[in-house]
Amino acid sequence: xxxxxxxxxxxxxxxxxxxxxxxxxxxxxxxxxxxxxxxxxxxxxxxxxxxxxxxxxxxxxxxxxxxxxxxxxxxxxxxxxxxxxxxxxxxxxxxxxxxxxxxxxxxxxxxxxxxxxxxxxxxxxxxxxxxxxxxxxxxxxxxxxxxxxxxxxxxxxxxxxxxxxxxxxxxxxxxxxxxxxxxxxxxxxxxxxxxxxxxxxxxxxxxxxxxxxxxxxxxxxxxxxxxxxxxxxxxxxxxxxxxxxxxxxxxxxxxxxxxxxxxxxxxxxxxxxxxxxxxxxxxxxxxxxxxxxxxxxxxxxxxxxxxxxxxxxxxxxxxxxxxxxxxxxxxxxxxxxxxxxxxxxxxxxxxxxxxxxxxxxxxxxxxxxxxxxxxxxxxxxxxxxxxxxxxxxxxxxxxxxxxxxxxxxxxxxxxxxxxxxxxxxxxxxxxxxxxxxxxxxxxxxxxxxxxxxxxxxxxxxxxxxxxxxxxxxxxxxxxxxxxxxxxxxxxxxxxxxxxxxxxxxxxxxxxxxxxxxxxxxxxxxxxxxxxxxxxxxxxxxxxxxxxxxxxxxxxxxxxxxxxxxxxxxxxxxxxxxxxxxxxxxxxxxxxxxxxxxxxxxxxxxxxxxxxxxxxxxxxxxxxxxxxxxxxxxxxxxxxxxxxxxxxxxxxxxxxxxxxxxxxxxxxxxxxxxxxxxxxxxxxxxxxxxxxxxxxxxxxxxxxxxxxxxxxxxxxxxxxxxxxxxxxxxxxxxxxxxxxxxxxxxxxxxxxxxxxxxxxxxxxxxxxxxxxxxxxxxxxxxxxxxxxxxxxxxxxxxxxxxxxxxxxxxxxxxxxxxxxxxxxxxxxxxxxxxxxxxxxxxxxxxxxxxxxxxxxxxxxxxxxxxxxxxxxxx
RNA sequence: GCGACCGUGGUGGAAUUGGUAUACACAACAGACUUAAAAUCUGUCGACGCAAGUCAUGCGGGUUCAAGUCCCGCCGGUCGCACCA
Numbered sequence: 001x002x003x004x005x006x007x008x009x010x011x012x013x014x015x016x017x018x019x020x021x022x023x024x025x026x027x028x029x030x031x032x033x034x035x036x037x038x039x040x041x042x043x044x045x046x047x048x049x050x051x052x053x054x055x056x057x058x059x060x061x062x063x064x065x066x067x068x069x070x071x072x073x074x075x076x077x078x079x080x081x082x083x084x085x086x087x088x089x090x091x092x093x094x095x096x097x098x099x100x101x102x103x104x105x106x107x108x109x110x111x112x113x114x115x116x117x118x119x120x121x122x123x124x125x126x127x128x129x130x131x132x133x134x135x136x137x138x139x140x141x142x143x144x145x146x147x148x149x150x151x152x153x154x155x156x157x158x159x160x161x162x163x164x165x166x167x168x169x170x171x172x173x174x175x176x177x178x179x180x181x182x183x184x185x186x187x188x189x190x191x192x193x194x195x196x197x198x199x200x201x202x203x204x205x206x207x208x209x210x211x212x213x214x215x216x217x218x219x220x221x222x223x224x225x226x227x228x229x230x231x232x233x234x235x236x237x238x239x240x241x242x243x244x245x246x247x248x249x250x251x252x253x254x255x256x257x258x259x260x261x262x263x264x265x266x267x268x269x270x271x272x273x274x275x276x277x278x279x280x281x282x283x284x285x286x287x288x289x290x291x292x293x294x295x296x297x298x299x300x301x302x303x304x305x306x307x308x309x310x311x312x313x314x315x316x317x318x319x320x321x322x323x324x325x326x327x328x329x330x331x332x333x334x335x336x337x338x339x340x341x342x343x344x345x346x347x348x349x350x351x352x353x354x355x356x357x358x359x360x361x362x363x364x365x366x367x368x369x370x371x372x373x374x375x376x377x378x379x380x381x382x383x384x385x386x387x388x389x390x391x392x393x394x395x396x397x398x399x400x401x402x403x404x405x406x407x408x409x410x411x412x413x414x415x416x417x418x419x420x421x422x423x424x425x426x427x428x429x430x431x432x433x434x435x436x437x438x439x440x441x442x443x444x445x446x447x448x449x450x451x452x453x454x455x456x457x458x459x460x461x462x463x464x465x466x467x468x469x470x471x472x473x474x475x476x477x478x479x480x481x482x483x484x485x486x487x488x489x490x491x492x493x494x495x496x497x498x499x500x501x502x503x504x505x506x507x508x509x510x511x512x513x514x515x516x517x518x519x520x521x522x523x524x525x526x527x528x529x530x531x532x533x534x535x536x537x538x539x540x541x542x543x544x545x546x547x548x549x550x551x552x553x554x555x556x557x558x559x560x561x562x563x564x565x566x567x568x569x570x571x572x573x574x575x576x577x578x579x580x581x582x583x584x585x586x587x588x589x590x591x592x593x594x595x596x597x598x599x600x601x602x603x604x605x606x607x608x609x610x611x612x613x614x615x616x617x618x619x620x621x622x623x624x625x626x627x628x629x630x631x632x633x634x635x636x637x638x639x640x641x642x643x644x645x646x647x648x649x650x651x652x653x654x655x656x657x658x659x660x661x662x663x664x665x666x667x668x669x670x671x672x673x674x675x676x677x678x679x680x681x682x683x684x685x686x687x688x689x690x691x692x693x694x695x696x697x698x699x700x701x702x703x704x705x706x707x708x709x710x711x712x713x714x715x716x717x718x719x720x721x722x723x724x725x726x727x728x729x730x731x732x733x734x735x736x737x738x739x740x741x742x743x744x745x746x747x748x749x750x751x752x753x754x755x756x757x758x759x760x761x762x763x764x765x766x767x768x769x770x771x772x773x774x775x776x777x778x779x780x781x782x783x784x785x786x787x788x789x790x791x792x793x794x795x796x797x798x799x800x801x802x803x804x805x806x807x808x809x810x811x812x813x814x815x816x817x818x819x820x821x822x823x824x825x826x827x828x829x830x831x832x833x834x835x836x837x838x839x840x841x842x843x844x845x846x847x848x849x850x851x852x853x854x855x856x857x858x859x860x861x862x863x864x865x866x867x868x869x870x871x872x873x
Numbered sequence: 874g875c876g877a878c879c880g881u882g883g884u885g886g887a888a889u890u891g892g893u894a895u896a897c898a899c900a901a902c903a904g905a906c907u908u909a910a911a912a913u914c915u916g917u918c919g920a921c922g923c924a925a926g927u928c929a930u931g932c933g934g935g936u937u938c939a940a941g942u943c944c945c946g947c948c949g950g951u952c953g954c955a956c957c958a
Binding site: 003213214217218221222224226228249250251252253264304328329330331332334335336340341342343347348349350426427428545548549656657658659662663664665667669670672673676677679680683731732734735736737738739742814815816817818820821822823826850858859860861863866867868869870871 | 874875876877878884885886887889892893896897898899900912913925937938939940951952953954956957958
């Protein structure tokens with residue numbers, strides 16, 4: 001028998017599937033649908049192993065659901081805008097569009113060589129004008145619905161690249177590309193008002209019961225709801241040139257209000273800025289605050305610093321209590337009101353600050369084992385529960401009682417005619433700044449007209465296409481310098497106007513592509529409501545955990561915004577979410593330089609494992625196992641694996657052993673093991689084909705008799721594989737298949753060339769089940785085997801077989817018997833046997849008799865069909 | 874610092890969700906076939922013990938007839954957030 005030749009079989013079956021149009025989703029909206037989607041790739045040039053894992057995980061469920069009779073939508077596209085294309089343009093003098101579309105072509109071919117069951121007829125790239133024109137139309141819809149705003153905002157500005165950087169692109173205070181010190185700048189930016197949906201996005205997390213708990217928690221923390229009190233304090237000794245006589249404070253610890261010993265506002269608080277105008281010292285302090293980096297380290301090391309403004313703030317419940325107002329470096333302008341009262345005894349930052357400036361530290365929440373008069377707070381603020389003390393009318397209350405009492409009183413008393421406080425809810429979530437000063441993104445469809453102001457373009461002018469003739473010879477946004485593109489006419493007044501040169505954050509592109517897949521060729525509007533109604537939401541979405549917040553939260557917001565503007569009918573885009581682990585590999589170093597796996601030979605002996613350079617034989621240091629990355633040079637090229645071992649082997653390796661949510665370590669031994677199993681299945685099927693019942697014969701399947709044991713194993717395997725796939729526990733499904741192939745091989749060996757027609761039928765059934773079970777995982781091998789056993793039809797078009805329930809249950813069960821919780825023997829007994837019979841059988845077993853000896857039996861616990869425990873004293 | 878998750882053989886991992894701990898695989902070892910190697914097949918494989926058995930799921934307690942699984946406290950690791958008042 002010839003070895004299975006993947007080089008021949010894989011392209012052949014891919015062609016057949018393509019010719020039969022096996023994987024295009026049907027436009028029949030009366031069928032049960034299943035929408036499975038993996039996060040679409042950025043066309044960086046080549047697919048990497050992480051893609052192979054991602055799309056394999058999705059393809060298994062797609063092929064399985066198709067076999068189960070669902071109308072499956074499994075599309076693919078390209079998240080094609082972004083910085084790398086511009087970097088390539090600058091480095092290699094190639095147009096971003098050329099670079100991107102060439103990469104797409106190369107990567108499409110790679111994905112096709114993996115045999116993924118994708119509906120390529122729905123493919124698009126987000127940089128296609130036919131896609132982004134609809135994004136522009138929706139931007140205008142959002143603007144009209146009040147979901148978009150243009151306002152001044154602080155941004156990270158890279159002075160060398162002359163662009164805004166996202167927080168993630170600022171490393172240790174420097175631009176990730178240029179290495180230049182990042183400046184804080186105020187720029188007019190476009191924002192999506194995601195904060196309008198903060199409460200809804202938070203509450204709806206509860207309904208996402210097929211999302212990982214971890215991701216829901218991360219989003220919950222990111223949204224960061226806190227319930228607090230907004231209040232107004234009177235200011236005293238305000239300089240004459242300042243009109244402000246009160247300050248707005250925000251707190252969540254209003255119970256500690258009698259412990260307040262100072263107030264503090266952010267360095268960029270409007271009052272601080274006003275005061276700084278004629279105060280050089282304060283100006284210098286504010287500048288110092290702004291210089292402090294935003295990196296984690298900088299914040300951790302930064303000392304609490306303040307500047308006493310000389311102004312006093314009057315305590316709302318105690319006219320005689322006046323506390324100093326500081327400008328402080330640890331107060332954030334963009335949270336709450338940008339100003340706080342400090343209660344040092346019960347907040348660590350306030351305590352550090354108070355100790356530095358010699359401010360009063362008065363404990364007001366007294367732990368149960370302390371008394372108010374003697375309780376001393378040292379260098380650690382007390383954050384725990386207790387009863388109020390040193391707090392006038394609050395004394396004796398719990399923290400919660402005191403909070404609600406303070407809130408009631410503040411709401412009741414008035415200052416200058418309005419209530420001095422009100423309960424309020426704050427979120428950490430910020431509005432989504434979508435402006436990017438880049439060329440390779442979706443142009444924001446807005447013009448600036450001297451007469452009419454900043455207005456959206458008329459929808460009839462869409463798409464606002466990117467100009468093609470651009471140069472990347474200078475840093476910054478080339479759109480700013482493209483005069484013929486910039487100059488336009490205002491559609492309202494007919495006067496001259498200039499185009500907006502900001503383009504949209506690429507996260508906008510990926511926030512609705514899953515909706516576009518439902519009707520990718522719709523020209524008039526972004527989505528066909530009929531199609532969206534039928535296909536959405538995505539039943540199973542699969543991607544990396546790194547998108548737990550940004551992409552997944554933006555998409556949830558965008559879907560809501562699209563619903564509000566009439567482009568879809570549901571709020572939640574992804575009903576099921578699965579976050580897969582990374583693919584990792586060992587790292588190798590020699591003389592400080594990283595070496596790729598091909599440059600290294602591993603030398604293994606019985607108990608050592610070392611590495612040498614493949615070319616020179618010099619010793620190589622084996623480093624830690626890390627995520628595959630170009631910088632560590634520990635990547636594996638999927639093309640090499642497909643060529644050497646085949647797509648099915650690569651797919652099997654991705655599915656076996658490690659649970660999909662966990663990181664998987666790529667090893668040569670592992671991929672070879674997977675390849676051996678591919679060959680083993682091939683041999684097994686061919687051997688079985690020689691002895692099993694021919695296809696033409698009427699099957700002579702029996703529920704009892706000699707062949708039923710094999711049949712039980714077959715049906716149990718199929719059942720276990722089905723549930724393993726449905727719950728995405730692919731590693732256990734693969735283990736079932738391994739185990740079954742051992743069983744089937746042993747059965748063939750035992751029976752020899754038996755001629756019992758019932759047995760031959762059972763073998764045929766078992767082989768067919770085996771092929772069906774591997775179908776979603778190793779589709780080419782399965783298709784080849786399917787034809788070997790005499791089928792003319794395609795496995796890809798064959799329904800999933802159903803199990804015979806009678807074969808899934810045994811009429812006899814083996815149950816372990818314990819004595820005092822330790823297993824001593826086991827008994828074989830009829831399933832569902834009466835308790836008394838089970839007890840009798842258990843007590844009769846040799847091992848049990850021996851273990852009991854002369855001790856007294858006190859109790860026998862029988863868990864039906866499970867276990868027996870004999871308790872002796 | 875706060876929050877979440879995880880610690881099971883030499884290795885990846887399984888365990889019906891409180892009911893036979895270590896399925897399946899990798900590695901290793903022994904054997905068969907072969908002139909030889911590869912491939913393939915067979916067997917062994919948590920520790921100690923000749924055995925009966927004893928001990929083993931990071932460590933220490935607890936609940937229970939029964940704990941890898943539940944509770945409390947440590948230790949170690951991974952991830953997320955982080956001056957959010």
